[in-house]
């Protein structure tokens with residue numbers, strides 16, 4: 001079967017790219033190795049900036065069919081200390097990723113995309129004008145090939161765009177979902193600061209579940225697992241309630257990597273588009289999928305796709321990585337009484353697209369005012385004002 005575009009992976013990046021292409025009248029195939037709906041390890045917090053992107057597409061019709069909980073409160077916690085910000089607007093939506101991803105791929109199919117699940121991409125051959133794509137469910141042909149196959153992208157490796165991400169480039173996060181009635185929770189998006197290298201914990205209130213987890217640098221993996229277990233035991237009402245963690249890696253954005261060549265494009269996690277400070281990846285998956293679809297619809301080059309992505313994300317990813325590295329242990333936010341500043345930063349990160357440069361503005365204000373001693377602000381000042 002011959003398609004204009006074949007997309008490998010039906011996570012947010014692949015499904016949304018497929019939806020956008022189908023909407024533009026392009027013949028598109030999306031394949032995924034899993035049987036859908038499938039489990040996906042995630043905190044399940046869809047930021048309001050991601051919601052805005054998909055709500056333009058009447059995604060509300062699909063969201064209404066899944067269990068989701070709008071949150072309008074951000075809580076920062078460190079030991080017994082706590083600070084919160086409540087707004088009259090939706091700051092994000094807590095969902096089960098299984099349902100959310102299924103809704104996205106259904107939207108793509110309703111717009112005209114073909115979807116085949118339990119279909120694993122193995123490799124492809126370049127026939128010069130098209131690609132011959134070998135999968136566990138047969139051979140497909142397409143003019144373009146999109147790698148939306150996550151952090152360990154096979155498309156990236158087979159096409160030699162990149163080998164695996166190195167461990168130091170990645171974060172690791174573990175999470176579990178627990179029925180709401182069994183947990184002590186604060187009905188919002190709670191971020192919890194521990195002694196975890198470059199990371200934090202969370203407790204996100206869903207409709208009938210609470211998602212609890214911890215993320216940080218992959219190199220600190222043992223500590224992340226230990227801290228997550230302690231956090232859950234701290235929050236569940238009955239300490240003998242069974243719970244099970246799932247973990248996965250996150251590729252931190254901030255480095256310029258090759259993400260496209262000829263008619264092959266990487267999107268989402270496959271391209272390394274995760275915010276190092278917040279761990280958010282869904283927005284960047286959706287947005288890069290959209291940029292890829294626009295590039296293909298306009299018959300623009302792989303270079304153009306790369307330029308557009310990096311123009312939109314790169315500087316924000318860099319500032320986010322700087323913030324993460326410089327801050328180190330995030331308990332400093334409370335020790336140095338700047339929790340209110342960070343509440344505002346979390347609010348902005350959830351609600352503002354990267355084009356508005358929220359990390360840049362936040363770090364800029366920190367460096368300018370220089371509220372020492374929490375940050376080595378002279379160092380940051382030299383980075384920003386040099």
Ligand SMILES: Cc1cc2nc3c(=O)[nH]c(=O)nc-3n(C[C@H](O)[C@H](O)[C@H](O)COP(=O)(O)OP(=O)(O)OC[C@H]3O[C@@H](n4cnc5c(N)ncnc54)[C@H](O)[C@@H]3O)c2cc1C
Pocket residue numbers: 008009010011012013014031032033034040041042043044045046047119120121122148149150151154172173174175213246247248249250267268269270274279280281282283285
């Ligand atoms: C514990 C944890 C918590 C997180 N919490 C949040 C959060 O709250 N909010 C947020 O925005 N982000 C969060 N993230 C990040 C977010 O989950 C990812 O950034 C996001 O899923 C990336 O989407 P994607 O479509 O690029 O890739 P994925 O969602 O990983 O989808 C890739 C798809 O490709 C398929 N695939 C892989 N290989 C093949 C193959 N060879 N053939 C066919 N199919 C293949 C997979 O089955 C999968 O369905 C979290 C990550 C972790 C690990």
